[in-house]
Amino acid sequence: MVRRIYEQAAKLDRVGMGLLRLGLIIVLCWIGALKFADYEADGIVPLVANSPLMSFFYHYPADPAPGIGTGLSDLDSGLRLGYQFSRKFAPYIGYTYSGAFGQTATFNRQAGLPTPRFVFGIWV
16 A cells, blocks of 8 residues: 555656656746846846946946947858978968958948958967
8 A cells, every 4th residue: 555655656756857847948938038028127127226236337337339249240261271391390371261240340341450361370
């Protein structure tokens, strides 16, 4: 009789762990979805405004300009050709191209940064 109760409890343990994992997935998806809702951001405003450390950032927000050009903004590719004379000396020459996208491309053009470059060096 007692053994049968333990066997039933062991079966429920597997079901319980499955439900626990499912619940965790649902809660994490819910929290992730709330990151796109305005009321979630509005809910933490009192916490930030009354915090001794974070209230400075609340009253003096950061400059939005550094956020421009972030994300997937550039692509670097290159080709190098070298010859290994010995295990300690291997010169190479190459061509490197850096392509930028969006606002980052505009910043690079204004700064006069070259996109294609010739490179050379020595592998040691």
